[in-house]
Amino acid sequence: MKKLIPLAFALATAPAIADIHIDNAYVRATPPGAPNTAAFMTIKNTENESVKLISATSDIARSTELHTALKQDGVMKMRKVDDMSIPANGELELKPGSYHVMFIGLNQPVKEDETVMLMLNFSDGSKKHLEVPVKKPMPGMQMSHSHSDMSKHKPMKAKEHGH
Numbered sequence: 001m002k003k004l005i006p007l008a009f010a011l012a013t014a015p016a017i018a019d020i021h022i023d024n025a026y027v028r029a030t031p032p033g034a035p036n037t038a039a040f041m042t043i044k045n046t047e048n049e050s051v052k053l054i055s056a057t058s059d060i061a062r063s064t065e066l067h068t069a070l071k072q073d074g075v076m077k078m079r080k081v082d083d084m085s086i087p088a089n090g091e092l093e094l095k096p097g098s099y100h101v102m103f104i105g106l107n108q109p110v111k112e113d114e115t116v117m118l119m120l121n122f123s124d125g126s127k128k129h130l131e132v133p134v135k136k137p138m139p140g141m142q143m144s145h146s147h148s149d150m151s152k153h154k155p156m157k158a159k160e161h162g163h
Contacts, residue, residue, distance in 0.1 A: 019046040020086070022120070022128055027103075029112045029136045037110050038067070039101040039118060039132055040094045045086040052083040052123040053092070060116055062105030069097050078102070083123065112136040 025041035045051055058064045066081050076097065084099050086092045094100045101118065103110075110116065112134055120128040 020044065020051065020120075020122060020126060020128060021046065022130060025118075025130060025132045026135045027110055027116045027118075027132050029114075029134050030106065030110045032109050034109065035104070035106060036061070037103050037106060038096075039103070039116070040096065041132075042091055042093050043084075043086050043120075044091040046089060048088050050085055050088050050090075051126075052085050053120055054083045054123050055121045056101045057119045057121070058103060058117060060107055060110060061103035062107075063103075064118075065102045065104060066099070067102040068099050110134050 021044040023042045023044065025039065027039045028037045030037045039056075043053060053066065056064045056066060066084055067078050068081050068084075069076050069078055071077075080102075081099075084092055084094075092099065101120075114134040116132045116134060118130045118132050120130065122128075
């Protein structure tokens with residue numbers, strides 16, 4: 001019985017893993033020679049406590065970073081952020097002109113109908129392994145972006161692999 005007490009205490013004090021769902025994830029296709037692209041999605045947190053997206057990893061680029069877009073003096077500028085908070089029982093939308101996952105220094109062009117492997121890491125220790133579809137930007141929906149032109153286009157659902 002004494003052996004069970006430390007285990008029970010450890011389980012009772014272990015942080016809860018948030019119930020996170022990813023919807024409408026997509027990566028923007030790139031023209032040949034484009035050095036960067038971005039991923040967009042909606043992250044839903046169905047738990048009673050907020051959680052933060054603290055990093056993302058992928059092998060399609062030299063660096064994968066969390067970014068936001070800010071308008072300064074009439075110009076959209078990208079800024080790296082340390083994390084993105086997903087409120088309790090809420091959601092965070094990663095979209096052009098706002099929060100996004102930035103792939104910097106692409107290893108090769110990212111083409112429509114391909115799939116990008118992406119891992120999202122959260123502050124509670126949970127991870128989401130995703131297969132994210134690549135979509136071509138829709139014409140006429142371009143916006144200025146300091147890394148490359150970001151475009152709005154029809155999002156697709158990502159496949160999740162484990163937690």
